[in-house]
Amino acid sequence: MSSHTELGVAVKNIPRADSAVVDGLGKMGAATVHEAQGRSGQLDTGIRPIQQDVCISGSAVTVLAQPGDNWMVHVALELCEPGDVLVVTTTSPNSDGFFGDLLATSAMAAGVRGLVIEAGTRDTVELRKMGFPVWSRTVSIKGTVKNTLGSVNVPIVCAGQYIIPGDVIVADDDGICVVPRTRAESVLAAAEARIGNEAETRQQLADGVMGLDIYDMRTRLEEAGLRYLDSAEDLE
Amino acid sequence: MSSHTELGVAVKNIPRADSAVVDGLGKMGAATVHEAQGRSGQLDTGIRPIQQDVCISGSAVTVLAQPGDNWMVHVALELCEPGDVLVVTTTSPNSDGFFGDLLATSAMAAGVRGLVIEAGTRDTVELRKMGFPVWSRTVSIKGTVKNTLGSVNVPIVCAGQYIIPGDVIVADDDGICVVPRTRAESVLAAAEARIGNEAETRQQLADGVMGLDIYDMRTRLEEAGLRYLDSAEDLE
C-alpha cells in the first residue's frame, strides 16, 4: 500500500475489528486507551465534543472531503454499518458546517455512533437532543456545496493522526484516540489491565497515601537530584 | 453613503425591520437564515455563546469601541429600543471584559435581547442566571475604562461582517448571521420555504432512504467520475 491518497474513489468494503473488542475499548475511555497502546493515537486537542458526558467507540469510515463541500459524507453514509464512526477530514483547513441534523438522522438510521470531523458542524442543539455525538474543530452556520469529489474509505490524516478505514475510534469528553484495527484486541487487553490496577490505587490516594510512596518515586527523585529546601530563603 | 467609519458620533434614530419579520427570522435559526439568504452573512466562528440552547433575533444597535474602553456601550444603551441586539466591535483586537451583569441589567430594562461582541464579556454566571444571552470572542475578568470616544449606530465590521444599524441579527448555539434590513422580509420567506421542505426529508432519512437518492446525487457523482471500489486492494 502506498501512502498516496487517491481522490474520486469510494471503497465499499472495509475490514472491521470484532464488535466486542470495539465495544470494550469504548468502555475504557480515550485516555486509558491512549496510554494502553503506548501513548500513541491521540487526535489534535483542538477537536472538541459538542456534548458532555458521552463516550463512544466504533469502526472508522473515513471521508476525505474538499473544503466547503460535504458531498462525500453523503456517499459515505451509504457505506456505513451499525457500529461505525464517521471520520472526516478536508484537503485543506476549513471551518464550514459539514454536518447537521438531517445527516445525523440518516446516520442514526444506519447505526452510525458518531462523527469526528476536522472541520465544522452545525445544528448542535438538535444533535444534542437527538443524542448523536460529534467532535469537531468548529461550530459553523455555513453549509456546504456538493460539487467536487473527494474519497471515502481511503487512508487519511485527520487531526494529526493517520487513520485507515476500519481502525477503531474511541472518543469522549477528553478527546479522541485511534487504535489500528490490527492492534485493537491487544490494546483492549492492556487497557483492561490498567483499569484493574487503578481501583486500589485510587482508594490509597483517597486515604491520603502519597503518590510518591505508592509509585515509589522518592529514590528516583533523589537520584535525579531534587533538593528539598525548608523555605524560599534557601533559594539561590 | 461612504464606507468611512466616523468616530465620536452617536446616531439616535435608526430604521428597523418590521418586528414580525425580526421575530420570524429568530424562529428559523442562524444556519437556516444564512442558507436562505444565499449563504452569506455569517459572523466569524470564533464568536461563541456563553449559554446553551438559546436563539435570539433583533435589530442591530452597533457600537464601535476603543480597545479596553466600554464608554460607548453606555451611550448605546440609551438609544436601544425593545427588540434590539447590541453589536459591539473594537478599533483593534481586544479581549477585555466589556460587559457584565450591571450593563445587562440596564440592557434588559431597555428590552435589549442580547449582545454580540468581538471582544470579551464577564459575569457569565450571572448573565446566564439573568437570562441575558451573549456571544463573545473571549470571557475575561478584566474590566474596561471610559476614556476615549468611539461611535454608536454607525456601520461597522464585526467579526468579518459589515453591519448597518438596523440590520437583523440572528444568533444561536451554532453562531450568528446578519441579514440586511432591506432584505429581511424576503430572506424570511426563503427561510420558511426551506423549513417546510425539511420535514418530509427528515422522515425519509429516518426511514433509511439514502440522501443519495432523495437528493438525486447518483448521476452527478457518476458524471463527476466517482469510482466505487470493492476493497482497499483496488486502490492505486
Next chain:
Amino acid sequence: MSSHTELGVAVKNIPRADSAVVDGLGKMGAATVHEAQGRSGQLDTGIRPIQQDVCISGSAVTVLAQPGDNWMVHVALELCEPGDVLVVTTTSPNSDGFFGDLLATSAMAAGVRGLVIEAGTRDTVELRKMGFPVWSRTVSIKGTVKNTLGSVNVPIVCAGQYIIPGDVIVADDDGICVVPRTRAESVLAAAEARIGNEAETRQQLADGVMGLDIYDMRTRLEEAGLRYLDSAEDLE
C-alpha cells in the same frame, strides 16, 4: 530575591495569607478582585474552566514542570495544605494532560481546592463528578512521563502572571486572578467596598435609570466631543 527560577528544588514551607482573607476573596469573584486591586493580576483568558458555576480561592502552591512531565505535581501534593490551590506551568508550551482523577483524589485528600494549569488536563468527566475544579488551557488524553526535574514552590510565570508561592488565587467561570499575599487583606477590603456599592446601582439600572446618569457621564462625553446625530443622513 532574584527573578531567577531555580530548577530541581522543592520548597517545603511557604507563607500563606490568613485563611479568612483567602476565603473572603473567594466570595468576591475573580473580576471584582481584579478590579479591586487596580485592574491587575489577570491570568491569560485562554485558561478556561472545565466546569460551570464554581468559584474558588486558595493559596498558591506553584509547580514548574517540564513539557510532558508531571513528576513535580506528585512532589507538590505532599507539600499542600488544606486551602491550597495548585498552580502549574511548564518550561515551554505544552498541551498534554498533566492531571486526572487519580491526582485529583490525592489532592482532595490533602484539602486542595483546585488546579490552575498552563497546559492540559484529562478525566474531565470524573473531575466534574468529584467536584474537583480545574482551569486549564487544553483538555488532552495524552498522559505524561516522570523523568525530568522541575521545581515546586518557586516563583513562576503562569499564563502571563508572576506568581509567588502563597499568593492568593481566585478562579471562577470568568477567569483567574492572582493577589500578592502581602496585599490580600487590603485587596479584600477594597473588593468588599465595591460589592457594597453595586447593589443600589443594580436596582437603579433595573428601574431604567441610565448608566449615563448614574455614573455622571454626560458632561465628560460632551467635553470629549461626542456628537449626537438625529439619523445616518447626518454622517459625513
Next chain:
Amino acid sequence: MSSHTELGVAVKNIPRADSAVVDGLGKMGAATVHEAQGRSGQLDTGIRPIQQDVCISGSAVTVLAQPGDNWMVHVALELCEPGDVLVVTTTSPNSDGFFGDLLATSAMAAGVRGLVIEAGTRDTVELRKMGFPVWSRTVSIKGTVKNTLGSVNVPIVCAGQYIIPGDVIVADDDGICVVPRTRAESVLAAAEARIGNEAETRQQLADGVMGLDIYDMRTRLEEAGLRYLDSAEDLE
C-alpha cells in the same frame, strides 16, 4: 445600497479616485494614511507582505471568491485598469494558494500594481523577481479549482475592513490601509500636513530633546497622577 453581498455578478465599471490622489497617498505610506484619516481603515495585521521595502497604492478591484476557488480572480483581471490593486477575500477562511506567477504575469500586463488577499499565494520567489507585490495571510503550494461563482467588484469585507470597489488601497511593509474613494482627497491633504510636521520633530528628537517636552506631555502626566520614584525601594 444594501449591505447585501450578491454572488454571481461582475460589475464592469467602477468609479476610481483621481490618479494623482491615489499616487499621492502611496507616497505617504500606510501608517501615515491610517493616522490621517482618523485612525481607521487598517486591515488585519495577519495579512503580511511577501516582499520587503515596497509601498504601493491603487484603486481596489474587489473579488469575493469561494474557498479553494480562484475563478473570480480570472474574471477580475479583465476588469482591471492600470493603477488598480486586486483585493481578494473568501466566503469562509481559506489558506490555499489563489495566485501565482501566471496570474501575476497577466496582472502586470494589465497594469495592476499588486494584490491584497485574505487567503494564500504561491510562487513567491518568482513574484519577488517579477516585482509584483503581494500581501497575503498565508503562502501555500495548494492551487485552486475554478468551479463555483463568487463576485467581482461588489463591496466586500477583507481582513476586517469594508471595501467598496474603487476605494484606495495603500500597502507597505507595515500593513495595509483602505481609504474610502470619496475621502481620498481630504485624507491625502491631512497626510501631507502630518508629514510636513514630522521633519522638524525628527531633528529635535535626534538632538536629544525629549518627546515629553516637544509634545508638552509633562503637565498632562502630572494631572493624570504619574508619580516619579527615585528607586524601586519606593514602590508599594
Next chain:
Amino acid sequence: MSSHTELGVAVKNIPRADSAVVDGLGKMGAATVHEAQGRSGQLDTGIRPIQQDVCISGSAVTVLAQPGDNWMVHVALELCEPGDVLVVTTTSPNSDGFFGDLLATSAMAAGVRGLVIEAGTRDTVELRKMGFPVWSRTVSIKGTVKNTLGSVNVPIVCAGQYIIPGDVIVADDDGICVVPRTRAESVLAAAEARIGNEAETRQQLADGVMGLDIYDMRTRLEEAGLRYLDSAEDLE
C-alpha cells in the same frame, strides 16, 4: 503494515527513490509537484523556511521525537545517506529548538540536504550562512534534552501528512510537498508535462491575452450563471 507507530526503534535501511527522479522533482518546485500528483501531499502552511530562494528535494529520513527531546535526531543522522532530508515530528506539539549549527554541521557532513521539522529550530543566522536549509514551525532559543526514546525511520504524520521513510520531500519558499516513493517517477513525468505547457501560456498572458480566453472559461462562466453588470447601480 499497520498504521501503528512503534516507539523505541530505529530502522537502518530504507528504500529510496531513484536519485535522478528525486533531483528531477526538486527542479519542479513544491507547488508544481503538488499539482502534478493530483493536489495532494501538502504539509501544513505553518511550517515556514528560515531562508529565502532555496528549493531542495530528498529522501525522507523520518524522526518521531518526544517534546523537548532531540535524542532521536542524533540517532537519525547516523542512518542518513547523501541526498536525504530529515523530517522530524513530535508526539505532541512542541516549539523548542531541536536543531542548531552543530547538528547541521553533522548533517552536511553526511550529505543531508535539509530539515523539515514540526517544531522549532535555532542558530538561524549560522544555518543560513552554512547554506543548510530548514523549514520549521518556530524559531526558538530553547534547546532540548536527550532523555526519552522516540523512533527513527518509522512512518510518521508530520504537519498533517503521512510520511513513509524514503518518500520524496520537495521544499521551497512556498512550502513543502511529500511524494510517495512508489509514485515519484510518475509524478515527475506529470510535473514535467505541466512545466512544458506553462511557457507558452506565460508569453500569451504577458502579451495581454486574457486567461478567460486562454483557458476557455467564458462559456463555463455563462453556464454557471455569471452576470456582468455595467455598474454598482445594477446590484440588487
Next chain:
Amino acid sequence: MSSHTELGVAVKNIPRADSAVVDGLGKMGAATVHEAQGRSGQLDTGIRPIQQDVCISGSAVTVLAQPGDNWMVHVALELCEPGDVLVVTTTSPNSDGFFGDLLATSAMAAGVRGLVIEAGTRDTVELRKMGFPVWSRTVSIKGTVKNTLGSVNVPIVCAGQYIIPGDVIVADDDGICVVPRTRAESVLAAAEARIGNEAETRQQLADGVMGLDIYDMRTRLEEAGLRYLDSAEDLE
C-alpha cells in the same frame, strides 16, 4: 518586594549590570545564554525580530503600557541610559503599533540599543534603515493614543518572562533571553565555557564523527532500550 505591579509610577534609578558583562552576554547569543543559565529566561517564540542578522544585549528599562496607549514609552525614554534596551508589555493583549521611527530617533539619541515589545511596531522599513533593532509580536500601522497611565521601571511579565528593571536582555534572530541582573556575571562565565567547548566538537562533526560517539550516547540509548531494526519489515 511584592509581586504587585503598581500603576502610575516611574522609577528613575535602576541598578544595572556591569557594562562589560552586558556586552559579553551579547557576544554569546540568546540561545547560548539561555542554555548557560540552566535553560531558563526564554521569551515567547511569538516575539520576532523585524530585521535579520542582528544581536544585541542591554539593561532592561521596563514599560507597562495600556492597550493602544504608548504614553509610558515617552516617559521611559527620558529614564534610559546608553546601553539600555526598552522592554514593553501591555496590561492586556494588544497588536497596535506602539513604536515607530520618531521614537526610534529619540531612543538612538539616548543610546538605547533596541526594543522588545509584546505588542506591535511600525515604520519597519525606516527602523531597519536606521539600524534600530526591534523584536515585536506584530507589525501594525495603527498608532496609539496617550491617555492612560501605566508604569516605567516596575517588574513586569513580558512574553512569559518576569523581568526586573536592570535585568540583562539578549536578543538575536533566534529569539530573546532575559538574565537576572544578579546572575549576569556567572551566566556569562558559563556561556563562555560552553562556547569554548563547541569549536572542537564542530570540527569533529564536520569530519564526519558521529554525535552518538562524541557525546557518548550509545550506551545510554541501549539502556533506554532502543532497538535497531534492519528494515521496515521488522516493525511490529
